[in-house]
Amino acid sequence: MGARKALSARALNRALLGRQLLLRRADLPVVTAVERLLGLNAQDPNLPYLALWNRLEGFTINELTAAIENRELVRSTLMRATQHLLSVPDFRLVRPQLAPLLRRVQRTAFGRRVAGADPGALVTEARALLADGRTLTRPELGRLLAPRWPDADPAALGWSVQYLEPVVHPAPSGTWNVRGATPFARADWTGVHRDPTLQDACLLVRRYLAAFGPASVADARTWSGLGGLREVFDRLRPELRVFADASGRELFDLPDAPRPDDDVPVPVRLLPEFDATLLAHADRTRMMTADIRRRVCNGAAVAATVLVDGTVTATWTARSTPDTVTLTVRPFRPLSSTDRSAIQEEAAHLLTFTNPGTHHDVQLMPPQ
Structure with a gap:
């Protein structure tokens, strides 16, 4: 095997900015852009709006609000156990892969506060309370669950549900300037599956590389919070290009993904808090x-x-x-x-x- 081509931090910077639509504003529909970016951080409702304003030509607040209200985009607990906005097909892809991570987060953050509440029974009870399209805020759900587990913390019961069960936070939650208690609704209508598959894990890695590559296994793990990705990258290795960074670390990329020249000019951008360009890699020296x-x-x-x-x-x-x-x-x-x-x-x-x-x-x- 010949020596791998080394990519400088500046080359990695330009590749990332190009894929994140930050070299120039793109003329794309909102949902297409969110899929290209593989989701947007939505810990505050205004963050996705600010992210898209930086990336799309002529973007308006109403465009994103309409996509959320029409249920083309959903807000839920996803990458790194934080709130993100994804298209419905991407939610179906991503949420099952993250299920083991989210269960671990629930045990770590709330296990002691909900001691005695079996996770399976908690999910069954929560699904019954949210049946028939019913929407409840997190505090409301916690209070309704409390009589079943009187020794548990009601707030922790409500929080646990969003980690144990695929739920979405329907509009107007997550729209411009709308804050307050987070509403929960069942996500069955999205078609989300409950069991992760290796095939979908491979697709998720390809999508990650398309949005954030070239990248290492550790980078993908940092972006997602997932373990076990070395096996997925090894499975994909024959169809990926392999590079190295300045320190010799192995980087992977899709064969035909764009890698702009180092000298491509970049306009000034004012990114919002938690923008994915700053969080999608273990090694952030490209940014x-x-x-x-x-x-x-x-x-x-x-x-x-x-x-x-x-x-x-x-x-x-x-x-x-x-x-x-x-x-x-x-x-x-x-x-x-x-x-x-x-x-x-x-x-x-x-x-x-x-x-x-x-x-x-x-x-x-x-x-x-």
């Missing part, structure tokens, strides 16, 4: 240095970030008063006048999207 990662990824939090030349260069926050919305950018290094102007312009466009008709102010702070 940011180790020092910046420590400042962006703080515990369970992942800050909203500014990309300059494709890499994380600053964080941003927005704050509203009755008459003004202010977006504040905090750079990690000195910025050229060209970069400052590009950031200010993109930030102003973002505020026009999020707060139309409101006075806007963009503040660039000194480097941290």
Whole structure:
């Protein structure tokens, strides 16, 4: 076997940004884009909207809201046991693969608080309570389950259901600016299966590589939270291209996947919190240095970030008063006048999207 072609961090950066629709805004329908991206983080309802605004030409809030209301996209507990927005076919693909992970999360986080509640019996009872299209919020479901298991914590019973049983959180939950208690509904209508298969695991890895490759086994594990992926990659190896990163680590990719030149220009982008480009790899040096990662990824939090030349260069926050919305950018290094102007312009466009008709102010702070 000959030496594997080595890919620089910059080459990996351009490949990732191209597949994540961040080299240029795409002219795609919302559902097609969400499938291309293999889902969007939805821990806050506005995050998918901000993610798509960065990626789609002429994107409007109503487009995504309509897709959620029409049940073309579903919100549920998925990758890394966090809320994501996926198309219905992708939910059918992904949720069974994640079932073992989600069961482990339930045992770790809530096992002691629901001691005495058999998981199978808990699921059966919850499904009965959610029968016939009934929707209950997580606290409501927990209170209704409590009489069956009086020694258990009702809140933990409600939380456990979303890890043990495929449930979705129907609209208006997950739509723009709609927050509050999370509603649960059965996901039977999606056609989701209960048992993971190796065939679907292989398809999921291919889809991951299409959205985030080239990538290692550890990268795919970090994105999904799944174990046992080495077997899947080995099974797929004959049909994949194998590269190496600068440290010699083995990377896999689809044979015909786009890998843009290192010098492809990248526009400034203001990514939302928890954007997948920052979370989809164990080795995140294609997006940011180790020092910046420590400042962006703080515990369970992942800050909203500014990309300059494709890499994380600053964080941003927005704050509203009755008459003004202010977006504040905090750079990690000195910025050229060209970069400052590009950031200010993109930030102003973002505020026009999020707060139309409101006075806007963009503040660039000194480097941290």
